[in-house]
Amino acid sequence: MNFTNKNVIIVGGSQGIGLATAKAFIQHGAIVLITGRNAETLQKAAEEINSPNLQTLAADTSNMNGIAKLEKWVAEGGKKVDVLYLNAAIGVYAAIQDVTEAEFDAQFNTNVKGHFFTLQKLIPHLADASSVIFTSSRVATAAGVTSSVYSASKAALNKIADVAVNELAERKIRVNIVSPGPIQTPGLLSVVSKEIQNFLASRSALQRLGNADEVANTVLFLASDGAAYINGADIAVDGGSIQYMLK
Ligand SMILES: NC(=O)c1ccc[n+]([C@@H]2O[C@H](COP(=O)([O-])OP(=O)(O)OC[C@H]3O[C@@H](n4cnc5c(N)ncnc54)[C@H](OP(=O)(O)O)[C@@H]3O)[C@@H](O)[C@H]2O)c1
Numbered sequence: 001m002n003f004t005n006k007n008v009i010i011v012g013g014s015q016g017i018g019l020a021t022a023k024a025f026i027q028h029g030a031i032v033l034i035t036g037r038n039a040e041t042l043q044k045a046a047e048e049i050n051s052p053n054l055q056t057l058a059a060d061t062s063n064m065n066g067i068a069k070l071e072k073w074v075a076e077g078g079k080k081v082d083v084l085y086l087n088a089a090i091g092v093y094a095a096i097q098d099v100t101e102a103e104f105d106a107q108f109n110t111n112v113k114g115h116f117f118t119l120q121k122l123i124p125h126l127a128d129a130s131s132v133i134f135t136s137s138r139v140a141t142a143a144g145v146t147s148s149v150y151s152a153s154k155a156a157l158n159k160i161a162d163v164a165v166n167e168l169a170e171r172k173i174r175v176n177i178v179s180p181g182p183i184q185t186p187g188l189l190s191v192v193s194k195e196i197q198n199f200l201a202s203r204s205a206l207q208r209l210g211n212a213d214e215v216a217n218t219v220l221f222l223a224s225d226g227a228a229y230i231n232g233a234d235i236a237v238d239g240g241s242i243q244y245m246l247k
Pocket residue numbers: 011012013014015016017018035036037038039041059060061062087088089090110114135136137138179180181182183184185186187188
């Protein structure tokens with residue numbers, strides 16, 4: 001895969017899957033902007049990647065000011081975007097009876113509204129035949145207890161992606177979804193005990209958690225010329241769901 005001088009934007013790229021994807025794009029020649037809310041985490045990511053091809057921008061995608069900041073950065077740079085990777089999300093797990101309005105709004109503002117309006121504002125800046133990729137989740141089609149809001153936010157994101165496929169096709173822009181299963185990232189490890197990690201690993205046919213590089217590889221493939229006829233796909237990166245047969 002060759003992304004030499006391709007302009008890539010990763011919304012939510014300072015750690016975990018987004019950071020692994022930034023590293024992979026840079027290894028393949030791309031010029032990458034990563035965003036996140038926390039300037040220190042962005043700085044740490046920049047030191048880790050240590051490449052003149054990496055730029056960072058502190059911008060909160062959950063509100064219109066943060067989105068406007070990103071749009072301004074792109075407009076002032078004057079370069080068309082070749083890959084837009086909408087990856088940021090937050091998850092708060094609670095039973096429906098316990099979810100607060102603030103928890104609901106925070107998840108929908110980041111996971112749905114933020115990506116919707118980032119896409120809207122950046123559409124004029126996307127190159128023709130560019131690639132838009134959303135990070136959803138396997139939980140978008142599951143119904144695990146305590147995941148109502150997070151799962152619903154990912155299901156909503158999937159539908160936005162579905163419609164974007166059709167609306168952007170005129171400009172040959174491809175829109176795809178990557179849906180990870182449990183992946184070892186700071187985001188997952190901060191909310192899930194070792195016991196739950198082992199349980200999640202046991203639910204994968206491969207009997208392990210995934211790592212961020214494995215999702216990054218999928219994103220790069222979807223953005224590459226090798227995926228030129230892949231549009232509207234939702235690719236699971238979850239090691240396969242285990243299926244048992246009763247003997
Ligand atoms: N890890 C998993 O098991 C798993 C499974 C399925 C799906 N996913 C999805 O994969 C994506 C990445 O997950 P991850 O585990 O890598 O998460 P992570 O380790 O928590 O990293 C999330 C990234 O998004 C940024 N971010 C969060 N809120 C933001 C906001 N409002 N504005 C801008 N940036 C924001 C974070 O930076 P700041 O905190 O500094 O803003 C960070 O760079 C998410 O969409 C998640 O839902 C993950």
